[in-house]
Amino acid sequence: MGLTEHIVMRELDIPDISDFAVYRRHGGWEAYRYALTEKTPADIVQMVKDSGLRGRGGAGFPTGVKWGFLPKGVYPRYLLCNCDESEPGTFNNHQIIDKNPHQLIEGVALSAYAIEANVAYIYMRGEFAAAARTLERAIAQAYEAGFLGKNILGTGFDLDIYVHRGAGAYICGEETALMESLEGKIGQPRLKPPFPAVAGLYGKPTIINNVETLANVPRIVEKGVAWYRSHGTEKSPGTKCFSLSGHVNRPGNYELPFGVPLRELIESPEYGGGMKGGRPVKIIIPGGASAPWLTADHLDIPLDYESLAAAGSMLGSGGVIVLNDTVSAPYVAYKMDEFFKHESCGKCTPCREGTHWLVRTLHRMVEEGHATAADIDTLHSIYRQMAGNCFCLLGESAVMPIKSALQLFPHEFEALVKRSSSRNGHQIPLIVRH
């Protein structure tokens, strides 16, 4: 079920599309010109609503509906493009910008027009220095061509786009932490409500969308709702750039219509090319590190929002991590939660203290070989005490690896305990750490 034409990763169909002239020659910036000269902002919002476009940043929230939350008549408004892309296993935003920057910029410009914002910021993960330069170059070209700046195409519409690089924190991808960071404050999430659409950046109505989400918008406007909906499924229309990584033969970004089964992504020679060395699949993390784990039993699940949710996981950011039978589940959980511990902003108690405790306990169990039966109970209570109680979703995400590992592979934890007691008796280690 391949694609005749890529919606976002058009570099695969058109060489050198990153070049302004090439992009323009292939109809680039036309959707924007058309919208500005022939459509009202409300028309565009309606079109995006009808297209069923869903946010690619993780939650899959319908983009047009989100845009509709803006309070009437309150200006200025801001558009933020979220390119913090720090979720482990997720790396498509980066490629979109590298290979097809103009489509993102056109998407940002079109969306800004739709929501009546005159300023848009693209917030980049701090490490994306080269990508930021690519974007800035492309933005300069758009200014030169008269697509950005004052009184664009004589329509009276003004738009400035700024690129901002963060200082390197996963939490700054969370929408309100991103706004704090953009305002020059410490990157930590804000209390909601008020939601960004009502009071976001600098307290003004703000729309925030992922890179991939916004890169879809020009194609929807250019080719129409029906064309767009002809891809993907009823509730998950369009395509998704899956970032495939782990023990597969061909890791990389693959744009697929929603609804393609997991197995096809992993096994098709066009995509993952099967498991390395033909070893069996053990763990599948389908939506970035925050997603609950799946196993080989789930290979036939279609990759769309509903099906993954029904299977108890989530599509999330579309970062699909596939691990084979050589990995230890407790160790994977340990490594994943070490990431969350490292990135916890510290604002709320359960995430700050819970991730620390989890990691200390797992470290002792898997790295030092000291595990007791009580540790397993403790791990269960730690994540239960965190789940649902954190200030933002980072802490909730940290629950997933350990919860999944304990539920799917309990015997591996028990084995750790057995191994440890046969080696050490029931001694508690007397080493002092730190």
Place this chain on the structure above:
Amino acid sequence: MSDVTLTIDGVQVTVPAGTNIVDAARQAGIAIPVFCYHPRLKPVGMCRMCLVQVGTPKVDPATRQPVLDANGQPVIAMMPKLQTACTTPVSPGMVVKTTTEEVRFAQRGILEFLLTSHPLDCPVCDKGGECPLQNLTMGWGPAVSRFDYNDKVHFEKPVKLGDLIYLDRERCILCGRCVRFQDEIADDPVLGFDNRGRNWMIISKSDPPFNSKFSGNTTDICPVGALTSSDFRFKARVWELQSKPVVCTLCPVGCNLTLDMRHDRLMRVMPRENAAVNDIWICDKGRYGHRFIEAPDRLTTPLVRRNGKLVPVSWDEALEVVADQLTLIRARHGGQALAGLAGPQLSNEDLYLFQKLLRELGSENIDTGIGGPAALPPDEIGGWLAPGPNTDLSKLGSGTVVLVIGADPEEEAPLYMLRLRGIAQRGGKLVVAGLRPTKLERSATQVVRYRPEGELAFVQGLLKAALEHSSRTATLERLAGWKELRAALERVSLNNLATACGLTVDGLNQLAKDFLTASQSLIVYGWEARSAGPALTEALAALMLLSGRTGTANNGIIALLPGGNSRGAIEMGVRPDAGPGYTPRKQRGLDANGIWDAAREGKVRAIWLAGVDPAAKLPVARAALEAAEFVIVQDLFLTASAEYADVVLPTASVAEREGTYTNAERRVQRSRQACAPVGESRPDWQIVAAVAQALAMVPIGGGRNGPIPVTTEAWSYMVAADVGNEIAAQVPGYAGITYAALAATGTGGSWGRQFDDAIYYDGTSYTNTEGVGLVLPALASKGTVNLTFTGKVTRFADERPMLLLEQVLAYDGDRHLRGSKLQSLIPRGYAAISADDAAKLNIHSGDRVRLISAAGEMVIPARVLADVPNGIILLPAGLADVMAAEIETGPRTRVNLAKVVTE
């Protein structure tokens, strides 16, 4: 606001809309545990301690009607996740559950998490015994610890956040209360967070570190022992402390304090809640500046000069010397040869008896303070036009206009800054006008900044504009000088006045109209306004009277005078021109400066100094004391003036005696005794009464000046309340101000702290069971305002390019700050100038400059400060090493500025 009814754990409760669930539950008698929430701060939902189950009535989307169950009860849709009660506002029909197993599990979990990173060093922690973490762990926490002690994270501790506050990072639970207090309440955003995760920490961002006059409050609201006070750390366990209610006498706010004593030793100073005065806050001067009580150099016995040396004697001996000498001098030279000066931190009882005795002896030479070139006549306006009974700044918000003019509340009366800022935060209009920027300006809704030439024009402009909007001139018409003032105003155009002060005619009109039409209007003025000369404050008085609301609650003038009880001193009649209660005297006595002159001329021969030290500051005073035949110094310390004393009498400090004090709003408050007097020291009022008793015993006649009219019976006060009762009976305006009335706590409490329910939110007890004081009935309300419009402005001896203004500093050379941790924060003397003026003369901070006036010259280090206007020099005259009198020609002085070039 409309009310909302909801059900919490089956209890129905009705609260104002907008209330959060924590506060609503409190009203239903249900405690929801909190750490980051504090009722004075905006909720942030960080600690997650207050998680509860919340449900709302289910609504049929089609009919928009509540869905009812079989019994006709609304079906409640419980939210899938627990909600933080501190951030969730109540809604009609809401159902909250705080004790279900789900809630208990979550709350226990949060406590267990917090304890995993806690050092558990309660046995040595200052907070132990009044610690919310301890309390909530007992109530909601797990019984055992599962955390491996080896996994504890350790940090270096303590971290000095500033000279006054130390941070224990291991104990900090990262609730952010301290940061939010500094941002929201103190408006000194000097604390912040650094790093993240388990390394997230509190830091000071300012230079000097933790630069705030309110820093000590963070130790109170810190829910653990993470923030400790440099003068209390490791000194005592809180259960050993006895809390003694006193009133702060270090500035005219009169904050309610608790002195926490272990036996007779002062361990710490805490705020005592009084919604109308200091809420639950105090400034660092009040908190740290009471160590003078235990200073090792306190006077402990009376001293009498024998053979040129002061030697310890018994009270009887000292009193005999005093009585003999006063009798003798009076007999030879008459009562007018006696004079007395009293300090503005003495209690009403002290001050009342002091003037009463001197007047009985036939002297009207009575004054407050020490005189000097910058001395001003007693401020009558702030008395006649003070706000009336039931004034409560904490209730004011929208509908209120406050004009703060020529005042620096942060330095002159620190807590007023918070109170006034609060009015603006609640929607009131806060207009801050002055010659130079002050910190309060940051909270102002409107800032008016004028040059010295425009100062009077501004208030006259306001008054002229107000006259066009108000016809309430009846009271004014009766006042002397009003016709002339009115005529003068008619001669100038509003346009000219507006131009002179940098506003527009519309601006003046608008401000005047706002002031007159507000529901409440207040004027606050300070030293800068008063130093301009009476014309300025008189115009403000007229403006206030035009509002027609003077003297009702929350309407009036608040004058920020130096010292804690200046208003009391004026009202007790410690002034040469009027007796108690603003009653003019037939014959006017000498003010302080008159006393210095008369002493040098031999006309005044005996000088009695109670709580003042003029010799430290004034060369003229030194000469006068030298010339006087007999000098009594009554003080806590052996002051510079004591060098000239014939008799030195040791007084008890505010902690060692009872007394009442009248603050800037004319609120009378009662202070209790916290400990026994040091050595043989006695309260000032007792000393005065003892002197009177001794005088009555002197067996000689009065000579041609008549017998001493003092009798033993009339001066037999046993306790302070006896004097208090006499004040209530004798001083106009003080009727009914009995000790019993002052002890009432009222029901005006904010969340009930006044009724001992203290440790709920932050463990620290602010309990006030000892009275919130009473605002005196307004003098003005009887229509008996007795003010004169003199129209006088401060004149200069000659014209010189720079204008020298005294700058009031909270931390200055006041001997009460001795031995306190504030010492390191008191600057060395300096003259502050603007960057432009500095550049013109190539002056840099630290360079020595020469200030030359018609009176003399001084050499002093310069400080170049961004907030000094061009052409103005600020001189902090209260600093011990600044001898302002050497160059001052009046309350303001014109000077030349030159750089001292050293070869």
